[in-house]
Amino acid sequence: MSSLDTFARQKLADLDAAALRRTLRPTLRGANGRAWRDGQDLISFSCNDYLGLSNDPRVIAAAQEALATYGAGAGGSRLVTGNHPLLPALEARLARHKGMPAALVFGSGYLANLGITPALVGPRDLILADALSHSCLWAGARVSGAEVVRVRHNDLDDLRALLDRHRGRHRRALILTERVFSMDGDRAPLPALLEIAEAFDAWTLVDDAHGLGVVEAGCRAPLEMGTLSKSLGSYGGYLCAAQSVVDLLTSRARSLVYTTGLPPASAAAALKALEILEAEPARAARPLALARRFTARLGLPEAESAVVPVLVGAAEAALALSAALEARGFLVVAIRPPTVPAGTARLRVAVSAAHTEAQVDALADAVAELHPRR
Numbered sequence: 001m002s003s004l005d006t007f008a009r010q011k012l013a014d015l016d017a018a019a020l021r022r023t024l025r026p027t028l029r030g031a032n033g034r035a036w037r038d039g040q041d042l043i044s045f046s047c048n049d050y051l052g053l054s055n056d057p058r059v060i061a062a063a064q065e066a067l068a069t070y071g072a073g074a075g076g077s078r079l080v081t082g083n084h085p086l087l088p089a090l091e092a093r094l095a096r097h098k099g100m101p102a103a104l105v106f107g108s109g110y111l112a113n114l115g116i117t118p119a120l121v122g123p124r125d126l127i128l129a130d131a132l133s134h135s136c137l138w139a140g141a142r143v144s145g146a147e148v149v150r151v152r153h154n155d156l157d158d159l160r161a162l163l164d165r166h167r168g169r170h171r172r173a174l175i176l177t178e179r180v181f182s183m184d185g186d187r188a189p190l191p192a193l194l195e196i197a198e199a200f201d202a203w204t205l206v207d208d209a210h211g212l213g214v215v216e217a218g219c220r221a222p223l224e225m226g227t228l229s230k231s232l233g234s235y236g237g238y239l240c241a242a243q244s245v246v247d248l249l250t251s252r253a254r255s256l257v258y259t260t261g262l263p264p265a266s267a268a269a270a271l272k273a274l275e276i277l278e279a280e281p282a283r284a285a286r287p288l289a290l291a292r293r294f295t296a297r298l299g300l301p302e303a304e305s306a307v308v309p310v311l312v313g314a315a316e317a318a319l320a321l322s323a324a325l326e327a328r329g330f331l332v333v334a335i336r337p338p339t340v341p342a343g344t345a346r347l348r349v350a351v352s353a354a355h356t357e358a359q360v361d362a363l364a365d366a367v368a369e370l371h372p373r374r
């Protein structure tokens with residue numbers, strides 16, 4: 001056995017012992033929240049397709065037409081030949097939708113976060129990241145070489161104290177947070193946070209991956225990034241910002257410059273989804289309303305977004321609860337460390353406009369029975 005093989009096997013054994021090994025399970029997804037795994041027909045509460053648009057016939061038709069007309073791939077970096085006209089059209093639409101001056105489309109949300117932060121701050125600078133920031137925000141922060149300080153989750157006093165202590169020693173400062181936190185579903189206190197940021201001349205990057213199309217009202221940060229892969233049902237990422245910032249990142253964001261442009265069909269699907277999202281406000285209002293129905297039925301704190309955590313604690317227990325729900329026809333994947341902090345393994349319930357009230361009630365009743373709160 002090679003040392004590489006020995007290494008991998010030992011690591012896997014460690015993961016198994018802690019119930020933290022992850023495996024890929026083939027899953028088919030369909031309309032109305034349906035999913036199929038291991039031959040079982042399930043209702044999925046684990047998709048980020050919050051508006052049910054990934055299977056909308058209009059979105060599919062837009063992607064199909066772009067695919068047939070323009071081909072499957074972009075053929076190069078956006079700075080070479082991969083900047084299909086659908087991409088600037090999508091950027092204009094995204095900027096308008098978010099009420100921001102300009103936008104820049106990346107290959108994914110992960111790539112956006114990996115590229116934005118290092119293009120704006122470096123070794124002489126300071127990053128203050130909310131403790132529950134998504135992995136790709138941390139990845140961008142680390143790559144930048146800036147000093148990274150962890151801020152207690154949604155704690156404005158901690159943010160102010162850390163800025164007081166560290167800001168003076170650094171050239172530029174960047175705050176990283178999320179409009180809706182991906183694993184907890186709660187929201188950042190943005191108006192007050194932006195005031196503090198301004199007082200310390202710190203820039204703020206808000207990750208809006210789970211807000212767009214679901215929780216939209218409110219203030220805008222100078223840097224608003226997000227993804228096309230959740231409520232827009234497609235694939236890709238974006239940043240909305242001032243034109244100058246977009247122009248700078250077009251030259252300096254390595255995850256834009258040195259990677260292939262988004263395929264035209266993904267851009268066409270996202271464009272169509274944005275159009276539908278704007279034309280159908282009742283659809284956009286549904287995920288939050290259904291999530292609140294779910295939390296009310298279970299006596300949980302009122303949902304702030306389409307994401308509701310059902311905290312379990314131990315990884316094994318979260319896996320067991322997920323398996324028990326799967327046996328009853330619900331797909332609710334267990335989320336374990338390091339995606340969430342140790343001891344907070346959970347089921348992450350993601351509600352979609354495509355779910356029915358009856359499906360949401362049935363899941364709540366199954367959770368209440370299988371996981372009575374102690």
Ligand SMILES: Cc1ncc(COP(=O)(O)O)c(C=O)c1O
Nearest residue numbers: 108109110134182209227229236
């Ligand atoms: C908060 C947050 N930011 C960024 C991303 C990455 O987006 P994408 O899936 O487009 O890479 C995700 C998705 O997992 C997310 O939850």
